[in-house]
Amino acid sequence: MIPVVITFLFSPGRLSSLLAALFFGIAASTDWLDGYLARRKNVITTVGKYLDPIADKLLIAASLIMLISLGRVEGWMVMLIVGRELAVTTLRFVAATNGLMIESTRMGKIKTTLQIIAVIFLIIHYEYFSLDAQAIGEVFLWLALIITLWSGVDYFYRFFRIVKAGH
Numbered sequence: 001m002i003p004v005v006i007t008f009l010f011s012p013g014r015l016s017s018l019l020a021a022l023f024f025g026i027a028a029s030t031d032w033l034d035g036y037l038a039r040r041k042n043v044i045t046t047v048g049k050y051l052d053p054i055a056d057k058l059l060i061a062a063s064l065i066m067l068i069s070l071g072r073v074e075g076w077m078v079m080l081i082v083g084r085e086l087a088v089t090t091l092r093f094v095a096a097t098n099g100l101m102i103e104s105t106r107m108g109k110i111k112t113t114l115q116i117i118a119v120i121f122l123i124i125h126y127e128y129f130s131l132d133a134q135a136i137g138e139v140f141l142w143l144a145l146i147i148t149l150w151s152g153v154d155y156f157y158r159f160f161r162i163v164k165a166g167h
Contacts, residue, residue: 001027002062005123009066014126021123024063028116031055053104056112057085063119072122072134077145081115084152091159100162107151114144 001023008020031052038045038052061082067073095102121137 002059005059005063006066009063009070009123012070012125017123017125020063021120024059024123025116025120027059028056028120031059053112054089057089060112060115060119061085063123067119067122070125072125072137073141077141081145081148084148088152088155091155095159095162100159102155102159102162105151105154107147107154111144111147111151114140114147118144 004023005020005027008016008023037043061078064073064078064081068075068078092102118137118140121133121140124133124137126133
């Protein structure tokens with residue numbers, strides 16, 4: 001779905017922004033549904049634990065990067081969010097190659113939810129029903145940024161605590 005979202009964002013306007021947000025929302029929802037069904041049916045795999053979050057990260061990062069060029073988000077905010085995602089993904093990979101598993105936390109799920117909500121509103125951008133989607137998206141992006149950085153610090157703290165304890 002990333003190419004579809006990006007394609008609609010290339011031609012900014014009310015309709016294309018709304019369609020981009022719709023497809024972004026569908027992609028985020030199907031990714032959530034996939035994880036929910038895997039947990040419910042108890043078909044969780046190690047590969048799935050690592051690849052599923054990468055799909056979220058790619059969708060969100062690609063959309064945020066496009067939103068920079070549209071002037072809807074600040075580049076430094078996107079840099080911090082994407083940088084944290086790369087750092088934590090690398091940390092989880094390093095941990096896994098050393099036989100350690102750093103599970104995602106509730107804070108990580110809140111982070112992803114806030115990022116998704118922020119991106120949907122920032123993609124919509126325009127005012128609908130007297131609601132300024134851009135302003136709402138900016139509020140959610142600030143919240144997402146705070147939780148994103150906080151959860152990133154938490155991942156590193158838990159990693160070093162596990163390493164220090166000798167696994």
